[in-house]
Amino acid sequence: MAKHDVIAIGGSAGSIEVIRKICRALPADLHASVLVAVHVGAGNQNLLAGILDSEGTLPASTAVDGEPLQAARVYVAPADHHLVIDGRFIRLGSGPRENMARPAIDPLFRSAGISAGPRAIGVLLSGMLNDGASGLADLKRCGGVTVVQSPLDAVEGEMPRTALLASDVDYRASAGDLAALLIRLVQEEAGPELAPPANVALEVAIAMGRPSDTPIIAEIADPVPLNCPGCGGTLSQIRRSPLRFRCQVGHGYTAEALAHEQEGSVDEALRIALRVIGERAVLMEKMALDALQAGRTAAAATFEGRAQEYRGSAAVLAGAGLKG
Numbered sequence: 001m002a003k004h005d006v007i008a009i010g011g012s013a014g015s016i017e018v019i020r021k022i023c024r025a026l027p028a029d030l031h032a033s034v035l036v037a038v039h040v041g042a043g044n045q046n047l048l049a050g051i052l053d054s055e056g057t058l059p060a061s062t063a064v065d066g067e068p069l070q071a072a073r074v075y076v077a078p079a080d081h082h083l084v085i086d087g088r089f090i091r092l093g094s095g096p097r098e099n100m101a102r103p104a105i106d107p108l109f110r111s112a113g114i115s116a117g118p119r120a121i122g123v124l125l126s127g128m129l130n131d132g133a134s135g136l137a138d139l140k141r142c143g144g145v146t147v148v149q150s151p152l153d154a155v156e157g158e159m160p161r162t163a164l165l166a167s168d169v170d171y172r173a174s175a176g177d178l179a180a181l182l183i184r185l186v187q188e189e190a191g192p193e194l195a196p197p198a199n200v201a202l203e204v205a206i207a208m209g210r211p212s213d214t215p216i217i218a219e220i221a222d223p224v225p226l227n228c229p230g231c232g233g234t235l236s237q238i239r240r241s242p243l244r245f246r247c248q249v250g251h252g253y254t255a256e257a258l259a260h261e262q263e264g265s266v267d268e269a270l271r272i273a274l275r276v277i278g279e280r281a282v283l284m285e286k287m288a289l290d291a292l293q294a295g296r297t298a299a300a301a302t303f304e305g306r307a308q309e310y311r312g313s314a315a316v317l318a319g320a321g322l323k324g
Contacts, residue, residue, distance in 0.1 A: 003187065003188060003189055003190055004032060004121050004145060004185050005031060005033065005071065007033070007034045007035070007123065007186070008085075008108050008109055009036045009037070010036075010127075010131070011036075011038050011039075011124070012038065012105075012125075012126065012128060012156070012159060013127050014126035015038060015125035015127060016038065018154075019125065020051065020052065020055055020056075021175055021178075022178050023057075025180070026056065026057060026058055026182070027183065028058065030072045032071055032121075032186045033070060033071055033072075033075065034074040034075070035076075036048070036052075036075065037077040037083050037105050038103070041079065046076070048076050049074070052074055052076065058073060060075075061074070062075075062077075063075040063077060063078060063083050064090065065091055069085065069089065069090060075090060077103035077108070081102065082095060082104060082108070083107070084110075084204055085111045085116065086115060088115075093209055095107075095210070096207075096249055096250035097230065097251060098252035099253060100230075100257060100261065104207070105132035106131060106138075108135065110200050113138050113140075113144050114142060117193055117194060117196065118194065120144035121144065121182065121185055122140075122145070124136050124160055128156045128158050128159065129254070129260060130162035130254050131159065132159055132163060133159070133163040133165075134238075137166050137241070138197070138200045140167055140170075145171070146170045147169070147170065147172070147178070147181065148163050148171075149173065149175060150173060151164070153174040167241075199220045199239070199240065202216070203220070212249060212250035214248050220238055220246075221245070221246055222237055222239065223235075224236060224237045228245075229258070229261035230247070233248050233249055235247050235253070235258075242254065243255040245258060277310050277313050280310045281310035281311050284306045285307045287303040288302075
């Protein structure tokens with residue numbers, strides 16, 4: 001029987017040192033390909049592969065579109081591209097961002113599940129929010145093995161923690177124990193082949209840049225009264241867990257990532273409202289003073305009362321949760 005020969009590793013804040021530790025401990029004759037996706041900005045200089053290549057026992061390089069997967073090598077996602085597996089080849093996708101990231105972790109995990117099935121191992125490391133949780137669940141749906149860094153061991157435990165809540169993860173381990181676990185798993189026989197779910201394959205295609213429109217999204221999701229923070233389009237709720245959304249353009253969000261994005265929009269809207277109400281209060285005060293100077297005391301009292309009402313409304317808004 002086949003053995004586990006694809007290791008997909010994803011991480012964000014606090015994960016670089018863990019990845020370095022894993023790569024230093026993996027043997028030079030590892031019978032598996034290692035693929036790494038870490039959240040980096042579009043302007044990143046793709047330095048991680050060079051660091052892993054100089055420190056680890058396995059040759060490491062920034063992934064190139066179309067190159068064949070080889071055992072005992074490390075492939076790192078380049079900035080501003082999703083890293084996915086297509087059969088025995090690497091592909092770089094320019095599809096929409098997922099959870100505000102490209103490269104995102106979910107597309108790598110999903111593609112590993114689709115292409116390698118039970119031969120795939122997904123490893124989710126330290127990070128904030130929960131990119132990787134749904135992809136890890138999809139990898140498991142395809143028969144793969146799932147691993148997370150122990151949340152208490154992680155610099156940022158949110159990503160591992162949400163992955164543990166999103167699906168029945170097979171293993172959790174500390175940063176110091178992950179390499180030994182992976183070495184053992186690579187030597188074990190993989191489970192039986194499963195038919196890859198079509199809805200998972202569709203999301204991999206979207207990450208690769210397949211045009212996404214309302215009929216395409218309708219195959220996997222249902223419209224909801226929420227707007228995409230990235231493009232303003234209508235979001236649809238993915239029909240499988242964990243709770244996620246996609247717009248017609250293809251931007252993807254977990255519920256937590258969407259809430260994080262909306263928080264900034266709400267904060268900005270409150271600040272604008274405060275500014276407008278404050279301006280109205282100042283105007284009413286000036287109108288009250290002008291009326292008083294003209295001897296129109298009744299009008300002055302009315303304008304002063306309205307100014308106080310605006311000041312009171314501003315105080316209510318300020319107490320509604322504005323950040324400092």
